[in-house]
Amino acid sequence: MKITKEKVEYIAHLARLRVDDSLVEKYAAQLSEILGYIDKLGEIDLTGVDTVAGASFDTNVMRPDEPVRSPGPDLTLANAPERDDDFYQVPRIVK
Amino acid sequence: MNLHQLTIKEASGLIQSGETTSEEITRDILDRIEKHDSSIRAYLHVDRDASLLSAKESDNPDKKPGDFPLRGIPLGIKDILCTKGMKTTCGSYSLHNFVPGYDATVVGRLKADQAVITGKTNLDEFAMGSSNENSAFGVTRNPWNTDYVPGGSSGGSAAAVAAGFCLGAIGTDTGGSIRQPASHCSVVGLKPTYGRVSRYGLVSYASSLDQAGPITRTVEDAAIIMNSISGRDPADSTSADRSVPDFTSGLLEFEQKGLKGMKAGVPREFMEVEGLDPQVAEIFDRSRKVLEELGVDIVEVSLPHTEYAVAAYYIIAPCEASSNLARFDGVRYGHRSPQKSDLIDMYKNTKSEGFGAEVQRRIIMGTYALSSGYYDEYYGRAAKVRSLIMKDFEQAFESCDILLSPVAPTPAFRIGENIDDPLTMYLTDVFTIPANMAGVPGISVPAGFSREGLPVGLQMTARRFDELSLFRAGYGFEKSLGLDRSVNL
Numbered sequence: 001m002k003i004t005k006e007k008v009e010y011i012a013h014l015a016r017l018r019v020d021d022s023l024v025e026k027y028a029a030q031l032s033e034i035l036g037y038i039d040k041l042g043e044i045d046l047t048g049v050d051t052v053a054g055a056s057f058d059t060n061v062m063r064p065d066e067p068v069r070s071p072g073p074d075l076t077l078a079n080a081p082e083r084d085d086d087f088y089q090v091p092r093i094v095k
Numbered sequence: 096m097n098l099h100q101l102t103i104k105e106a107s108g109l110i111q112s113g114e115t116t117s118e119e120i121t122r123d124i125l126d127r128i129e130k131h132d133s134s135i136r137a138y139l140h141v142d143r144d145a146s147l148l149s150a151k152e153s154d155n156p157d158k159k160p161g162d163f164p165l166r167g168i169p170l171g172i173k174d175i176l177c178t179k180g181m182k183t184t185c186g187s188y189s190l191h192n193f194v195p196g197y198d199a200t201v202v203g204r205l206k207a208d209q210a211v212i213t214g215k216t217n218l219d220e221f222a223m224g225s226s227n228e229n230s231a232f233g234v235t236r237n238p239w240n241t242d243y244v245p246g247g248s249s250g251g252s253a254a255a256v257a258a259g260f261c262l263g264a265i266g267t268d269t270g271g272s273i274r275q276p277a278s279h280c281s282v283v284g285l286k287p288t289y290g291r292v293s294r295y296g297l298v299s300y301a302s303s304l305d306q307a308g309p310i311t312r313t314v315e316d317a318a319i320i321m322n323s324i325s326g327r328d329p330a331d332s333t334s335a336d337r338s339v340p341d342f343t344s345g346l347l348e349f350e351q352k353g354l355k356g357m358k359a360g361v362p363r364e365f366m367e368v369e370g371l372d373p374q375v376a377e378i379f380d381r382s383r384k385v386l387e388e389l390g391v392d393i394v395e396v397s398l399p400h401t402e403y404a405v406a407a408y409y410i411i412a413p414c415e416a417s418s419n420l421a422r423f424d425g426v427r428y429g430h431r432s433p434q435k436s437d438l439i440d441m442y443k444n445t446k447s448e449g450f451g452a453e454v455q456r457r458i459i460m461g462t463y464a465l466s467s468g469y470y471d472e473y474y475g476r477a478a479k480v481r482s483l484i485m486k487d488f489e490q491a492f493e494s495c496d497i498l499l500s501p502v503a504p505t506p507a508f509r510i511g512e513n514i515d516d517p518l519t520m521y522l523t524d525v526f527t528i529p530a531n532m533a534g535v536p537g538i539s540v541p542a543g544f545s546r547e548g549l550p551v552g553l554q555m556t557a558r559r560f561d562e563l564s565l566f567r568a569g570y571g572f573e574k575s576l577g578l579d580r581s582v583n584l
Contacts, residue, residue: 054303055532081429
């Protein structure tokens, strides 16, 4: 699979990344090489094979619904890059 | 007596008999870090005052009476596990200023068992890498030869244990990140069964593969740490509701019964791996003979889908990473870009300034593989291949108790050698990735040295939740090999 420069830019946008112009071509070449290797997965006949999402065999793990105290805004917001009282602050999104 | 060279078991005995104190050991280790870590860069943060304070507290058993095998033992923690009030950066600029308000369950359990936390060890950014060259805060060097990488991503933990900067450490392993650096640094590293150890407070890279475990000087020390950190945690629903054995009983079993009657399988496909270094193959053959002399019955087995494991892993892990790492967007914690005309712009600038090249590559890769129209071709296929790999292990374990293989195809490589060639770097994980895909436990035990003096380990894997077999065989192997592993700095 060949990944173009444009594709890298588009995917980066979806992932909310800004990739330096100097790196786009490098990433495109490296990702093409990696995906070329991954194409070998196409060799296997997977008809009727189960899909697994993880290595945990437990399903529907239950626990008692007991309320616990939340750590509160001071601890929760202690790492906030910008805050306004008990709120996280971000650039305006409604014009 | 060199206090920093003690095993956990030895140190614990000396502390209990009153021959030394945790404070003395901790001070010796902190001095050694101060003197030598500038040339190794195993730690990202060391909190001297806090370590000495908790060492002094542990020296006063009246404060918390009881028999704690980790009482007063200085341990390093990979900087991807949250430590309350102590910076946790994941080796990433995006978290350069992050101070968690809580301890990871693993860290909390170690503290409750009176261990002393010396500091946070260096790693590949968000545990993505096999060399520690992807740390945003400087490369860790291999204490055996500082021109070489220590392996990764728990390279700081492995280097710290080898160099005498702690008596044991915690690492994490998503595709080999405990076992491979342990092999490259001549220390013991155990990746537990998926679910054996809680992931609460372990910053997620690939949630279905990540597992924390011990890196130590001896197999016995790894069992001691496992006794502290294992078991069900209500805060992690993937932690297994299984009884936890006394892992040191695996060693006792060796003392009583040796390894007679144990069957070890050598996967045929592993020995046909392209790029397997002849010296590594030679050390593996010798290791196999050591086990044979101990009475282990060696059989050939097959893991037919081995050649697809790396390819499937490098879909599944980046897919999970692209989702997990979306949270470092500058809203709630960590770095936020000052360049922000609007919200989307803030996200983009924050992440691009915060993440290094390998992390960006994996996010792009995962986002691509999960994007509309490609999901079935990539993630869907990889998840099916994963179930075939699980079946391979189940079938192999029908005819043996443990599997044997090298840990990595080569000894440690030179710093810079593979940095611009991600695919070559990925392929070095060929022996370790299958265990993560199947969720089975694996251990790396020092097995010898190359002619250049670089360490090489032996990997053993076992059935899910059968770490005891690894401790029994690993201890027997270590004991009969009797390697001298003290490193000169």
